[in-house]
Amino acid sequence: MKALHFTGHFASVALIALFATACTTPPEDPEALAEYEEINDPLEPTNRNFFAFNRGLDTVLFKPLAKAYVLLPKPVRDSIHNSDNNVKAPVNLANDLLQGELERAATVLGRFLINTTIGVGGMFDVAAHVGLERHNEDFGQTLAVWGAPTGPYIVIPILGPSSPRAIVGTITDSFLDPLTYVFDNQGAELEYWLIRGGVEGIDERARVLDVLDDIEESSLDFYATVRSLYRQRREAEVRNGEEGAEVPGPSFMSNVDDFPSVDRASLVQ
């Protein structure tokens, strides 16, 4: 299976390259060290370089594509968005089961059946109207539920923020996806992954056009902001939207001299 070999080779080469290049040394001051470990971004210099590269690529390629995509009528974009979600149903289902989330698995199955039939090949999200909301599962989240730590923050060229756990998750998901095998039989597996990845990427990029612009314009350190957003979103996805890290109450915050360097909330950077 060419695409899997390709992904595997790419991931391992990228990982080796990343670890071989700039790696920050941990600070000695115990408080600074605690913060360094919380942030868990030992590859920050390299990550920042890749992040800058991605922003450049976004400016010249992805953003213009997304802006063109937005010119398509909304029903068309919605049907692309819905079909893409529908095609991911087997992967969602497998991961829900692997996490023991039987109710969510049943929702995925119900959505898939309803949307593929009544929803005409997944183009219409009919299931949402009957209360079966979509959700996303991937093997990276499954690994998290099984207790695997996320690993250091990694920015992958083109693909953006990630982590070792997420990378392993993506590769494993390609094994879980039946369409991988379908296209492999026709020798078009790589094309399938590239086209689907491309379409999904443009669709998602279009959905956050204004918002990302806003965040970028108002941020002092866009890299750090994206890192924090990515991390918090991943944690929220793993928790399936349940209560998570909290900001401590003001009475706690107002004990200025007692402010600890490591608190529960700061564990989610």
Added chain:
Amino acid sequence: MTNAYMIPHRLFLCASFMAFGLVLSVSPVRAEGTLGQAGAFIQDFGNRAINALTEEGLATKELRARFSKLYEEGFDSPAISRFVLGRYWKKTTKDEREKFIALFNKFVIQTYSAKFRHYSGETFTVTGTKTEGNNVFTVTSKVNQPGGDPPITLIWRVSKTNGAHRIYDITVEGVSMAITQRSEFSSVIRNGGGKITVLIDALRDKTSNLASKDTEEGGNTN
């Protein structure tokens, strides 16, 4: 595959126009009993905020003035300012703190008031209140989006001191605004050699950039 754009857009849609702001509630005001005082406070504050901040043809200067008033009224801005400096707060001098707080407030008003320009008819409903402890509450709300996308979950953390409710954080789809801001600021300080003056300078630059941008556009964005 994971990339920055895989973060669901709904998070950003909401964060982009609301962040610390609120949306009109179209549901009838529930009896205070079910939602508690904190929940009722959020619902009411939200109504007033949206009415004031999404008026047609509002000039930027006026938008910011109104936002500033609401921010001072409904948010625990001293506590938020302290929180976002994190472990560096106790390393600041009094002078640095004052400078930081002034600039941070300006920064919040500029960046978050602008997000109300993107308002496009979203509706907001408080769905529950939980008491977390000593006069600290968690209010959950849903923002319904026009266009059929699933609703966004917003969690408000509210404290009650001297009888007044104050918001000290908003979490949008699992992302806390206070934590995100603190992450960013501590990164700026760290990369500046641990000096808070680096952050203060960066804030000064950013706020004056944003201010001059508005002057260019004649004070009326969008």
